[in-house]
Amino acid sequence: xxxxxDNDGLPTSNEEEAALLRRIAERHRPSxxxxxxxxxxxxxxxxxxxxxxxxxxxxxxxxxLLVVWKSAKDFRGEAKVSTxxxxxxxxxxLRYMRKKKLNVVALLDQDAIATDTNSxxxxxxxxxxxxxxxxxxxxxxxxxxxxxxxxCEETAAATNSPVSTVKTRMFHARRKMKDFLATSAEPxxxxxxxxxx
Amino acid sequence: MTDRANNLEHDEVxxxxxxxxxxxxxxxEATRVREHLEQCPDCRADAAVHESIQRxxxxxxxxxIVPSVSAASLLDExxxxxxxxxxxxxxxxxxxxxxxxLSVVVVTAVLTARVSPVAKxxxxxxxxxxxxxxxxxxxxxxxxxxxASPQAQARILGxxxxxxxxxxxxxDVYEILIRMPNSSLGELETFARDAQSRSEVRSADxxxxxxxxx
Numbered sequence: 188x189x190x191x192x193d194n195d196g197l198p199t200s201n202e203e204e205a206a207l208l209r210r211i212a213e214r215h216r217p218s219x220x221x222x223x224x225x226x227x228x229x230x231x232x233x234x235x236x237x238x239x240x241x242x243x244x245x246x247x248x249x250x251x252l253l254v255v256w257k258s259a260k261d262f263r264g265e266a267k268v269s270t271x272x273x274x275x276x277x278x279x280x281l282r283y284m285r286k287k288k289l290n291v292v293a294l295l296d297q298d299a300i301a302t303d304t305n306s307x308x309x310x311x312x313x314x315x316x317x318x319x320x321x322x323x324x325x326x327x328x329x330x331x332x333x334x335x336x337x338x339c340e341e342t343a344a345a346t347n348s349p350v351s352t353v354k355t356r357m358f359h360a361r362r363k364m365k366d367f368l369a370t371s372a373e374p375x376x377x378x379x380x381x382x383x384x
Numbered sequence: 385m386t387d388r389a390n391n392l393e394h395d396e397v398x399x400x401x402x403x404x405x406x407x408x409x410x411x412x413e414a415t416r417v418r419e420h421l422e423q424c425p426d427c428r429a430d431a432a433v434h435e436s437i438q439r440x441x442x443x444x445x446x447x448x449i450v451p452s453v454s455a456a457s458l459l460d461e462x463x464x465x466x467x468x469x470x471x472x473x474x475x476x477x478x479x480x481x482x483x484x485x486l487s488v489v490v491v492t493a494v495l496t497a498r499v500s501p502v503a504k505x506x507x508x509x510x511x512x513x514x515x516x517x518x519x520x521x522x523x524x525x526x527x528x529x530x531x532a533s534p535q536a537q538a539r540i541l542g543x544x545x546x547x548x549x550x551x552x553x554x555x556d557v558y559e560i561l562i563r564m565p566n567s568s569l570g571e572l573e574t575f576a577r578d579a580q581s582r583s584e585v586r587s588a589d590x591x592x593x594x595x596x597x598x
Contacts, residue, residue, distance in 0.1 A: 216459060223455035231451075236441070239591045242573050245452050252455070253462060314440035333441040338408035339400075354399040357434075361401075365433045 204268035212260040223252055230276050233334060237280060237319075237326060247283060251276045266344040273335060274345035277327050284323040317367040325360040328353060393420060394427065401431050405438055452569045521547070521561050522572065523592040524579065528556040532584035544579055559591070 204225075210218035227248050235244035254275045262271055318326060324346075331337045331345055343350045397420040403409050404417040421427050453461070524544070528537050537556070546560035564572070572590055579588035 216456065219459065220455040223451075223458070227451050227455075241569060241590050242576065245569055245573075248451070249453065249458055253458060256459065256462070311440040311443050314436050318437060318440065329437060330441060332402050332406055333438045336406045336408065338406075339403050341408075357402045358399060361430055361433050361437070364437055365430075368433065368436070 201267045201269070205262075205264060208255075208259045208262050208268055211256060212262070219252075219256055222255065226252060226255075226272055230272070233273070233276055233330060234280055234283075236334060237284065237330060243283060247276070247279050251279050254279070266341065269335070270337065270341045270345050273331065273337075274347065277331065277345055278347075280327055281323050284326070314364070314368070317364050320367060321360050321363055325356050325363070328356040329360050332357060394424060397421070397424070398427055398430060401427065401434050402438075405431070405434055452573065521563050522590050524560050524562055524576065524588060525591045526558050526560060526579060526588045527586045529584055529586050530556065532556065536584050540579075540582060540584060556586075 204222070207218045207222050211222065230248040230251050231244045234247045235241070238244060238247075251272065255272060258275075262268070266274070318329060321329065328342060328346065331342045337345060339350055339353055342353045346353065348356075393416075397417050400409060400413060400417050404414055407414075409417065421431060524546075526541075526544075528540075532540075537558075541558070541560060544560065545562055547563055562575075564575070576588045576590055579585055
C-alpha cells in the first residue's frame with residue numbers, strides 16, 4: 188500500500204514520481220493506479236486541446252499510460268518523470284495526428300467560429316484555429332512549451348530532438364502563425380494588439 | 385557592440401523568446417532577452433505573436449474528464465490472453481452466436497440508456513479541479529455524405545435527439561446540441577459510433593459541451 192500524500196494523495200515531486208516508476212517497473216499495480224490518477228487527466232487535457240476529441244483524448248491517454256507500464260524499466264532518470272511521460276504522449280499524439288491529419292485540421296473551420304470580434308475568447312479561438320493548421324510536430328512542440336511549460340532542454344528530451352531543432356520548430360510555428368494572423372480575417376482586437384508593438 | 389554582434393544577439397534572442405515567456409530561462413538569459421526586447425521592435429513583434437499563441441494554449445477550459453476505464457481494468461485488459469488464431473475456426477460458430485447475443489444486449493442497453501436516465505449520478509473531474517454532476521449538453525459535430533438528401537439529414541438529426549442544430553458554415557456539416565444526462569464517456573463513444581455507422585453519415589465526433597449553469 189502506498190503512503191498517503193498531500194494533494195489528494197497524488198505524487199507531488201519528481202522524486203516521488205520516480206519512486207512510483209521504479210515500483211511500476213517491478214509490476215506494482217497500486218503504484219500504476221497512483222500514476223494513472225495523476226497523469227490521465229493531464230494527458231487527456233493535453234491531447235484534447237490538440238484534437239478536440241473526447242474519444243481520441245481518452246484512448247491516447249490510456250495508450251500512453253500502457254506504454255508507461257510496459258517501459259517503466261527503461262526510465263533512466265536523465266529527465267524528469269513528467270518530461271519522460273509527455274515524451275511518450277508526444278510520440279503517440281504525433282502518430283495519431285499524422286493518421287487523422289485531415290480530421291484534426293477540419294475540427295475548427297474558419298466559418299464555424301463566431302464573429303463576435305470583441306471577445307477575448309473568440310480571439311483565442313481564432314489563434315487556436317491557426318495553431319491547428321500548423322504541422323503536427325510544430326503543434327505538439329507549441330503545446331509542450333506553452334501548455335506544459337517545458338524548458339528548451341526538456342522539450343528537446345521529450346521530443347528526442349536536438350535543442351536547435353526545437354528552437355527552429357518554435358521559430359517556424361511563430362512565423363506561420365504571424366502569416367496566418369496577418370492574411371486571414373482575424374478579429375480586430377488581435378490586429379490592434381500586434382500593431383501596437 | 386558591432387553590427388555583426390548585434391545581429392548574432394538578435395538571432396539568438398529571437399530563438400529564446402518562447403522560453404522567456406514560459407519562464408524557464410535562467411535569470412541571466414531572461415535579463416538578456418528582456419533588455420534586447422526593449423530596444424528591438426522586430427523581436428517585440430515576434431514576442432507579441434508568441435504571447436498570442438501562449439494565451440490561446442494556456443486558457444483554461446472546464447473539460448470533464450472521465451476515464452473510460454480504470455487503471456486496474458486497463459492492466460487487466462493488457463494481461464488477458466489474446467485469442468489464438470488457430471483456435472478461431474474451431475469455435476467460430478460459438479463466437480458468431482456469442483457476438484450476435486452481445487450485439488443485441490449492447491443495442492438494447494444503448495437504446496435503454498437513450499430513453500431513460502441512468503440511476504447513478506456520475507461526478508466529473510473538471511480541468512479546474514471542480515467536482516460537478518452530470519446533466520450536460522454535448523456538441524456533436526456531424527458531417528453527412530454528399531449524397532445524403534436534406535430529408536435524410538433532417539431525419540437523422542431528429543433520431544439523434546438534436547435539441548438545436550447549428551450550421552458550421554460548411555455544406556452538410558452541422559454542430560448539434562444533444563442533452564445526455566448521466567452519460568459516461570463510454571456511452572458518448574457508443575453514441576458517436578452509432579451515429580457514424582449510418583451510411584449517410586461521414587463522421588460524427590463530440591467536440592465540446594455546455595456545462596450546466598449552477
